[in-house]
Amino acid sequence: MNEDQLDQKYEGFKRLMESGKIFICGRDKMGRCVIYxxxxxxxxxxxxxxxxxxxxxxxxxxxxxxxxxxxxxxxVVDLAGFSMGNVDYQ
Incomplete structure (x- = not known):
């Protein structure tokens, strides 16, 4: 499925992809895949x-x-600016 199809099937999927809340950003100095x-x-x-x-x-x-x-x-988990409003209890 492409991102448009995923967005039709799951409301807001494309917005999540564009949000920057989770992304893969290359490799670290040890060559590991970095998830931010x-x-x-x-x-x-x-x-x-x-x-x-x-x-x-x-x-x-x-x-x-x-x-x-x-x-x-x-x-890598960036906690800068984190508040209780960001917590997902589900």
Missing amino acids: VTTRLHWPLDQPKLTMEKFLVFIMECGRLLMHPGEEPCL
């Missing part, structure tokens, strides 16, 4: 729960495809 999470950009009520779940699976699968067998990713 910007917590302050996540607002739980901005998209349906199912859309967020599908988006997370999509990002994980993209990262998996970029990694070599047996490689572990480097996960």
